[in-house]
Amino acid sequence: MDPFIAQQLLNWLVLSSIYALIALGFSLLFGVLDVIHFSHGDISMVASFVALGSMQYLLASVLPPGSGLALLLACLLAIVATGLLGIVIDWLVIRRFRHAPAMMVLVATVALGAVVRELIRTLYPQGSNPKPFPALIEGSTWIGGVVVTSLGVFIIVTAIVLVSGVALLLRYTMLGARIRAVAEDRDVARLMAIRPNRIFAITFFIASAVGAVGAMFYASYAGVVRFDFGVQLGLIGFSAAAIGGLGSMPGAVLGSMLIAGIETLVQATLADGASYRLVFGFVAVILVLVLRPSGILGKPVFVKV
Amino acid sequence: MSAPLLQVRDLTIRFGGLVAVSEVGFDLGHDEVMCIIGPNGAGKSTLFNMISGIYRPTAGTIALEGRDITGMPAHRVAVAGIARTFQSSRLFGALTVLDNVVIGMHARTRSGVLDALLRPRRARAELREAADRAADLLRSLSEDLWARRHEQAAALPQADRRRLEIARALASEPRLIMLDEPSSGMDDRDTDALISDIRAVMAGRPGLSFLIIEHDMRLVGAFPERVMVIDHGQKLIEDDFAAVRVAPRVQEAYLGYKAVHA
Amino acid sequence: MNPETATPRAPGAPAAAARGGRLPDHLIVAAIELVGAWLLAVFLLSRTTWLIVLVLALFGAALVVMRLRPAIEERIVAAFGRARITALVLGGAIVLAYPFLLGGNSYAIHILIIGQLYAVLALALNFQLGSANIPNFATGASYGIGAYTSALLAVTFGVSFWLTLPAAAAVATFFGFVIGFPSMRTRDTYLALVTIAFAVVVHQLMNNFEWTGGPNGLVGIPAPSLFGHSFNSPIEIFGYRAPGQANFYYLAVALMVLSIVSARRLHDSRVGLAWNALREDELAARCQGINVVWFKMLAFGVDAFLAAFAGTVYAFYVGYISPDNFTFLVSVTIMTMVIVGGMDNAFGVIVGAFLLTMLPEKLRVFNDYRLLFVSALVILFLILRPQGLFPQRLRVYGGRK
Numbered sequence: 001m002d003p004f005i006a007q008q009l010l011n012w013l014v015l016s017s018i019y020a021l022i023a024l025g026f027s028l029l030f031g032v033l034d035v036i037h038f039s040h041g042d043i044s045m046v047a048s049f050v051a052l053g054s055m056q057y058l059l060a061s062v063l064p065p066g067s068g069l070a071l072l073l074a075c076l077l078a079i080v081a082t083g084l085l086g087i088v089i090d091w092l093v094i095r096r097f098r099h100a101p102a103m104m105v106l107v108a109t110v111a112l113g114a115v116v117r118e119l120i121r122t123l124y125p126q127g128s129n130p131k132p133f134p135a136l137i138e139g140s141t142w143i144g145g146v147v148v149t150s151l152g153v154f155i156i157v158t159a160i161v162l163v164s165g166v167a168l169l170l171r172y173t174m175l176g177a178r179i180r181a182v183a184e185d186r187d188v189a190r191l192m193a194i195r196p197n198r199i200f201a202i203t204f205f206i207a208s209a210v211g212a213v214g215a216m217f218y219a220s221y222a223g224v225v226r227f228d229f230g231v232q233l234g235l236i237g238f239s240a241a242a243i244g245g246l247g248s249m250p251g252a253v254l255g256s257m258l259i260a261g262i263e264t265l266v267q268a269t270l271a272d273g274a275s276y277r278l279v280f281g282f283v284a285v286i287l288v289l290v291l292r293p294s295g296i297l298g299k300p301v302f303v304k305v
Numbered sequence: 306m307s308a309p310l311l312q313v314r315d316l317t318i319r320f321g322g323l324v325a326v327s328e329v330g331f332d333l334g335h336d337e338v339m340c341i342i343g344p345n346g347a348g349k350s351t352l353f354n355m356i357s358g359i360y361r362p363t364a365g366t367i368a369l370e371g372r373d374i375t376g377m378p379a380h381r382v383a384v385a386g387i388a389r390t391f392q393s394s395r396l397f398g399a400l401t402v403l404d405n406v407v408i409g410m411h412a413r414t415r416s417g418v419l420d421a422l423l424r425p426r427r428a429r430a431e432l433r434e435a436a437d438r439a440a441d442l443l444r445s446l447s448e449d450l451w452a453r454r455h456e457q458a459a460a461l462p463q464a465d466r467r468r469l470e471i472a473r474a475l476a477s478e479p480r481l482i483m484l485d486e487p488s489s490g491m492d493d494r495d496t497d498a499l500i501s502d503i504r505a506v507m508a509g510r511p512g513l514s515f516l517i518i519e520h521d522m523r524l525v526g527a528f529p530e531r532v533m534v535i536d537h538g539q540k541l542i543e544d545d546f547a548a549v550r551v552a553p554r555v556q557e558a559y560l561g562y563k564a565v566h567a
Numbered sequence: 568m569n570p571e572t573a574t575p576r577a578p579g580a581p582a583a584a585a586r587g588g589r590l591p592d593h594l595i596v597a598a599i600e601l602v603g604a605w606l607l608a609v610f611l612l613s614r615t616t617w618l619i620v621l622v623l624a625l626f627g628a629a630l631v632v633m634r635l636r637p638a639i640e641e642r643i644v645a646a647f648g649r650a651r652i653t654a655l656v657l658g659g660a661i662v663l664a665y666p667f668l669l670g671g672n673s674y675a676i677h678i679l680i681i682g683q684l685y686a687v688l689a690l691a692l693n694f695q696l697g698s699a700n701i702p703n704f705a706t707g708a709s710y711g712i713g714a715y716t717s718a719l720l721a722v723t724f725g726v727s728f729w730l731t732l733p734a735a736a737a738v739a740t741f742f743g744f745v746i747g748f749p750s751m752r753t754r755d756t757y758l759a760l761v762t763i764a765f766a767v768v769v770h771q772l773m774n775n776f777e778w779t780g781g782p783n784g785l786v787g788i789p790a791p792s793l794f795g796h797s798f799n800s801p802i803e804i805f806g807y808r809a810p811g812q813a814n815f816y817y818l819a820v821a822l823m824v825l826s827i828v829s830a831r832r833l834h835d836s837r838v839g840l841a842w843n844a845l846r847e848d849e850l851a852a853r854c855q856g857i858n859v860v861w862f863k864m865l866a867f868g869v870d871a872f873l874a875a876f877a878g879t880v881y882a883f884y885v886g887y888i889s890p891d892n893f894t895f896l897v898s899v900t901i902m903t904m905v906i907v908g909g910m911d912n913a914f915g916v917i918v919g920a921f922l923l924t925m926l927p928e929k930l931r932v933f934n935d936y937r938l939l940f941v942s943a944l945v946i947l948f949l950i951l952r953p954q955g956l957f958p959q960r961l962r963v964y965g966g967r968k
Contacts, residue, residue: 409855
């Protein structure tokens, strides 16, 4: 295979993986809570900053410099912290809108995203400036004329593991069954002694934690992170989940691959591709939704992995 | 016999592999009333949905006064003269009772965007006149509803919601009005009131035809001249109420084969 | 500022109330308008934080009082309904004299202009969001298309401002229909996403095309002129002077009046009813003969039309525009104004727009925390009073007794 094409395919897979991790959160939250959680992208991006901050702290105080352990610990901490943040956000804000009309929740979560972004910007030292983000894994190899970065492979593998993990969780575990029950009909689930609020918290944790991984991959892949990266990432993740069909997990993956595919294609073929990738991506979103108004695999019920 | 108002021939609709209505056909003349009965899920509402333009039939034809309206979109069917009510009264809850009826007149009023913006006086005059007619219509149907005409529709009790829905349907001056289980959720007293309301409407509007889907045999018994039975999407029989009641096929449909032939 | 009520009053209302109303009505109207204008001036001109907060608190207190005693609100609304002539004449006089009453303070006038432009945008969106419940995140894009069209015409071809207005409106309305087309088939969240996608695409295109000036946008948009009087030069009347801004203030007022009148006329018409019907129950609306597709497209068109006017005025006022003025976040801001102000309530929407424009400006003392504060406020508001400041009013036709 032509190395150039192979390279692009690889880029496509990496980008798909990153987007899929964010899209998954959107689909999960929509399927289970019926909520368009617009601030999901911003909340996920908090992870990058938590990771950066704690890594610097660890290196400065506890661990020897240059220690890879610092990065690892920082990332794990960030994932957990973001998951918990998701739970807190739900408990503080989203919970109040359980029975509100959809438009209201939409605007509220958009405002919420702004709040999260501004908090990052004001609380993190010199938050307005972009910060370099370390590559999670260094190194690359050449295979048949294609540059394969270890980071890229790691991203793809982790995404597959996480997405499958969540899918298996939903399908084969007791917890998964409960989540699906609440997604179907939360009042009937209550009759089965399932507590919806607890399920919501768990769902938020999973969605936010997985999103955290995606955001950190994004930052690592780009090499830099800024407080408002969450907006664009969230928008793309939301679009991916929507064109795949909100509430459908394979849909989220499919949508991500579609958008990532268009971006990669545009970037590779057009001279000024980089600046047009969003345009083509979102035009595709419009086209898909016009042709399949509820998304490609769209169904309101969140089930069937 | 006068030319039929409504002519339905071989009407069929398939949803994927499921045939919901199969080759149903009937004629309905002017000033006629026909009740449609059948077990739950038989396809009666689906039949209404096809006639009113919400669903597109897979096969068959529907003609209104000789004009083919098969597959015509719902809003044009309304303008053509068919009005309907819904099993779960679909009112415009946040709007006033009067608003609901005025909207019912949409098909018979004409002001558009340009009229509203550039000739406001004419547009407002038309709307005011429609409101007056709507108020009169309400009053003729129910003094109580008329008294509450400036309240929100969502605040009405069940029986009044039905009446309001009927008023809204009548507002478009239809030639055919289709009532989908108008007595559902009502007790005997309310049903009797409903029956007399329908009779009053019939008396006040000669020429208006009725198609009524019903489960409550009390109401069917009040309009027994023509009854059609639908089961599993198919037309079983069409006759007067007395004959339909004792037909073995009908009893089978409701009670099961064994119960009838045990 | 002219607090027109949103309650429609048919001209054929019972004779006793139609002729001018009673003295108390006039007094109530005059009092509210004068006090309101005075407080607004204090708010706009003041530099001391506590005074600003005090005015806000007064406003908040008034709202609370009206909520606790709805009879008061009804009385005020009735007064405005009956003493209409007084309301309009006095209100009009205040509005026209306002730049002079503010002592020619450029900054205050600037805030008023921006506030009014956003009020126009909010009214435009209100047709879709408030009346018809269509979640349109692309108002910012229409705003931008209008601005860019007029700016390009003026800068590249030297077209006069007054001619660019209809051109911009036509182009934006065309694109309004283009975006309205997919609205036929998509619903709710997916529809919202389509409009967001459209907004992003438009924004990116503005950013990338060279002939739109790229990320730097267009500069040097000439000030309009009317009968030889350039809008940049100050206004002098009877020895009183107002800065050049005042010209644009009056332009904005004209646009506001146009928007309010359009909003009223459409809301109180068969069209407004049809929109409300399709908002409540689309299926039932169709069965009443309402061509839902047409009315949805209409909503998109009207929104784009007014937004384009606002964009044109903005472009010529500020003199330069860039793509970042028209992002999807701008659309969100407009949407917030509609929801906070009160859906399908023209007065509420205007108040919402003014609040959300003026608050961040006057609370500059918080400076860095402005956006955070306003966003948090919005969330709080949505939790506590979701129906908005001024919820939709029921129609009264003044029908026969």
